[in-house]
Amino acid sequence: MALTRADVVATATRILRDYGLADLTMRRLARELGVGPGALYWHVADKQDLLVAVTEGLMARLPVHHDAAELACWLASTLLPVPDAADVVRVALAWRPEAVSALGAFEELASAAGVGAGVAPREAWARGALDLVLGAVSDHQEAARAAVARQSEPPAAGQAEARVRAALTRWSRG
Amino acid sequence: MALTRADVVATATRILRDYGLADLTMRRLARELGVGPGALYWHVADKQDLLVAVTEGLMARLPVHHDAAELACWLASTLLPVPDAADVVRVALAWRPEAVSALGAFEELASAAGVGAGVAPREAWARGALDLVLGAVSDHQEAARAAVARQSEPPAAGQAEARVRAALTRWSRG
DNA sequence: ACCTGAACACCGTTCAAGT
DNA sequence: ACCTGAACACCGTTCAAGT
Numbered sequence: 001m002a003l004t005r006a007d008v009v010a011t012a013t014r015i016l017r018d019y020g021l022a023d024l025t026m027r028r029l030a031r032e033l034g035v036g037p038g039a040l041y042w043h044v045a046d047k048q049d050l051l052v053a054v055t056e057g058l059m060a061r062l063p064v065h066h067d068a069a070e071l072a073c074w075l076a077s078t079l080l081p082v083p084d085a086a087d088v089v090r091v092a093l094a095w096r097p098e099a100v101s102a103l104g105a106f107e108e109l110a111s112a113a114g115v116g117a118g119v120a121p122r123e124a125w126a127r128g129a130l131d132l133v134l135g136a137v138s139d140h141q142e143a144a145r146a147a148v149a150r151q152s153e154p155p156a157a158g159q160a161e162a163r164v165r166a167a168l169t170r171w172s173r174g
Numbered sequence: 175m176a177l178t179r180a181d182v183v184a185t186a187t188r189i190l191r192d193y194g195l196a197d198l199t200m201r202r203l204a205r206e207l208g209v210g211p212g213a214l215y216w217h218v219a220d221k222q223d224l225l226v227a228v229t230e231g232l233m234a235r236l237p238v239h240h241d242a243a244e245l246a247c248w249l250a251s252t253l254l255p256v257p258d259a260a261d262v263v264r265v266a267l268a269w270r271p272e273a274v275s276a277l278g279a280f281e282e283l284a285s286a287a288g289v290g291a292g293v294a295p296r297e298a299w300a301r302g303a304l305d306l307v308l309g310a311v312s313d314h315q316e317a318a319r320a321a322v323a324r325q326s327e328p329p330a331a332g333q334a335e336a337r338v339r340a341a342l343t344r345w346s347r348g
Numbered sequence: 349a350c351c352t353g354a355a356c357a358c359c360g361t362t363c364a365a366g367t
Numbered sequence: 368a369c370c371t372g373a374a375c376a377c378c379g380t381t382c383a384a385g386t
Contacts, residue, residue, distance in 0.1 A: 094316045131309030142268045
């Protein structure tokens with residue numbers, strides 16, 4: 001059976017989930033799939049394209065939310081268990097923002113959050129909401145790593161979600 | 175004259191400013207300094223240490239602000255002309271947050287922004303403020319790059335600063 | 349104290365050639 | 368259509384040896 005793009009993305013996502021972004025190299029991915037490194041380039045344009053696809057996968061099951069804090073909380077809880085997930089999303093954000101479905105979802109909630117009319121303010125508000133979530137995720141994962149390194153207790157996941165909720169509440173009604 | 179750590183950091187900062195983070199490699203830095211790559215490791219522990227030092231340099235002239243929006247605006251305007259500056263700051267933030275002086279400056283402005291007592295809420299608020307600035311900087315630099323690529327007009331720098339000001343105003347009042 | 353030079357163990361990407 | 372195999376042009380880091 002020939003390799004498919006879905007196989008490539010799925011295995012990439014598994015490596016990310018299990019070992020983090022530093023271990024997600026094209027060569028390692030190819031090795032894990034039992035092909036040469038060149039074979040990957042039949043299925044993805046380059047590494048950035050791959051990371052965009054991984055991001056799309058992470059956000060594929062995004063439910064409909066009518067509250068920005070709820071959406072932020074859902075996003076944080078799906079990204080938190082994936083090491084370096086915020087960095088991956090930031091690559092996608094830079095490379096193909098329209099593929100980051102959470103961004104569009106936040107945009108639709110902008111007016112409910114008291115953002116004035118016009119597309120630019122809504123985009124800026126949505127991007128801010130996403131930045132707050134990504135920052136909290138990075139911060140929490142880094143704290144967890146530091147705790148492991150010095151063998152102290154890692155912070156609870158609920159802590160990060162509470163912080164995200166508080167941040168989005170603050171951000172929502174200006 | 176022997177190489178100093180200050181030389182290494184200064185040249186690294188120049189490369190970053192002129193060519194971006196992708197070109198700031200230890201080997202290129204060494205070449206530009208006229209030494210072998212190994213020589214750098216006498217002056218910096220590793221690349222992360224170097225990026226932390228570059229971040230400290232970028233924020234060394236941070237003036238005293240009594241308003242979070244002003245501080246955010248100053249930070250944005252000093253980071254905006256430096257390609258990938260937000261990514262460099264994020265590395266410093268993950269590796270040695272206490273070296274990111276803007277974070278401490280935001281923390282001191284937390285109560286003025288209506289953040290309740292307690293160190294955790296203030297840290298979270300300050301980190302949020304910084305994330306909003308870094309996100310806006312990344313977004314603006316990416317938009318500028320995209321504009322260059324498709325040969326359309328790049329966005330004005332004042333636009334980014336206005337957005338940062340609006341974001342921090344929203345973030346400041348509870 | 350400071351640096352060289354060479355090595356180690358990797359990267360992402362391309363592309364002629366194969367099947 | 369899909370993949371191999373090898374190459375190209377790089378990385379960050381270490382470390383014995385030199386000065």
